[in-house]
Amino acid sequence: MARQPEEDFNMNGVDSSPTLESKSFSLTDDCHHYQRRADVPWDIQKYWEQRYSIFSLYDEGIHMTDDAWFGVTPEPVARQIASDLVASTPSSKTVIIDIFAGAGGNAIAFALSNRWSAIIAIEKEASVIACAQNNARIYGVADQITWINDDSFSYLKQNQTSIDRSKTVIFASPPWGGPNYSLDGVFNLKTMLPYSIKDIHTACEGMDSALFLPRTSNLKQIARLAPKGKKVEVVQYCMEGASKALVAYVPAVA
């Protein structure tokens, strides 16, 4: 029997196919809750020192893989971005997809903002998504998030007909090629690894996007993302007077 359109889509305008069923992921040996500096690998000790700014509930059992420490958004910044999205997003947009969910900082903040009918968090590393889900449980919001362990680019491609682009916002906090990103005076988004700004912008086609990028990013390259006749807004997010990162708010091409 042919399915009726209302069976294909849930209230959020997203296909209710099995890909949206959330699974539970188990922590692995790569997921750690470091309690003593001496146990922390030297290259992430700087971030461990900032653990309570990264997750205020760190002591409740926050877990991260060693690589996830570099990329997690500190909680006050994640909350401010979530709040800025509440203020700037028209009510017609009801779904947010975090395409590089990492240890979950942003997805948790989106859930705590109570703004979205659906929050989809995609992370390709199984150990990292297990940390993110564990961390979201600590904040009491794990069940408000749909967890997808997949490559975001494949996921967006495979679901291109079922995602309602007019209702969806993409949040992307990609890898910046490691903590040495700041060695370049101006960060080149074209050569960002493993995904360039073009790769990410193309994947977001037809959807508004918020791109979390190095504070030193090349602004000319960001300006080129603006659709004709529209502007891209760039916001620097600071803590203790210093920028941590910028977010480029890029409208969809109409």
Ligand code: MGP
């Ligand atoms: P940082 O510049 O490495 O640290 O990261 P800090 O303490 O600001 O630098 P310093 O100048 O005081 O030494 C700053 C913030 O950028 C981190 O908290 C993360 O939110 C973010 N960040 C850093 N890296 C390397 C990445 C990354 O690869 N991807 C993403 N998405 N965010 C990152």
